[in-house]
Amino acid sequence: MNKMKANMTNYIDGFTFPVPRVHLTEYKRVAETIAEIWREYGALAYFEYVGEDLNLKGTRSFPEMLDAKDDEAIVLGWIVFDSRETRDLANERVAADPRITNLIEPLINPTRIIFDATRMAYGGFQPFIQK
Numbered sequence: 001m002n003k004m005k006a007n008m009t010n011y012i013d014g015f016t017f018p019v020p021r022v023h024l025t026e027y028k029r030v031a032e033t034i035a036e037i038w039r040e041y042g043a044l045a046y047f048e049y050v051g052e053d054l055n056l057k058g059t060r061s062f063p064e065m066l067d068a069k070d071d072e073a074i075v076l077g078w079i080v081f082d083s084r085e086t087r088d089l090a091n092e093r094v095a096a097d098p099r100i101t102n103l104i105e106p107l108i109n110p111t112r113i114i115f116d117a118t119r120m121a122y123g124g125f126q127p128f129i130q131k
Contacts, residue, residue, distance in 0.1 A: 010044070010127060011084045013091075016062060020071035026051065027075075027114055030103050038079055041090040047091060048077035066119055068090035087124060 002071050035046035051074035053059050062074045081087040094100055107115040 011081045013076045015122040016076045018068040023114040028068045041093040042086045045080040
């Protein structure tokens with residue numbers, strides 16, 4: 001298991017989006033390779049989880065927030081960096097890496113979209129509370 005010491009200088013990119021359940025295995029294969037690329041460019045850790053218990057009375061659910069269909073799973077992920085500066089540099093390098101383009105192209109094919117970035121919530125987060 002990946003061991004990482006959290007500290008108040010860490011910075012994370014967080015994201016969530018729906019994936020058609022029928023394509024989860026294909027998406028996972030691609031995401032595992034993408035995670036390795038992020039690690040090459042400075043990420044300390046890369047995590048993705050698939051939603052299981054997503055409804056809490058009185059709150060807005062992830063499926064509702066992302067306008068997910070019944071046949072879609074919700075993926076929640078985050079990438080940990082040692083600083084915002086490392087994250088910004090990693091984002092530049094990942095965006096310029098042709099391996100990423102080659103990996104993502106099949107996921108955004110208009111005939112069977114697996115990953116739709118317009119339905120993704122994403123942001124960079126600085127430390128607030130870490131216990």
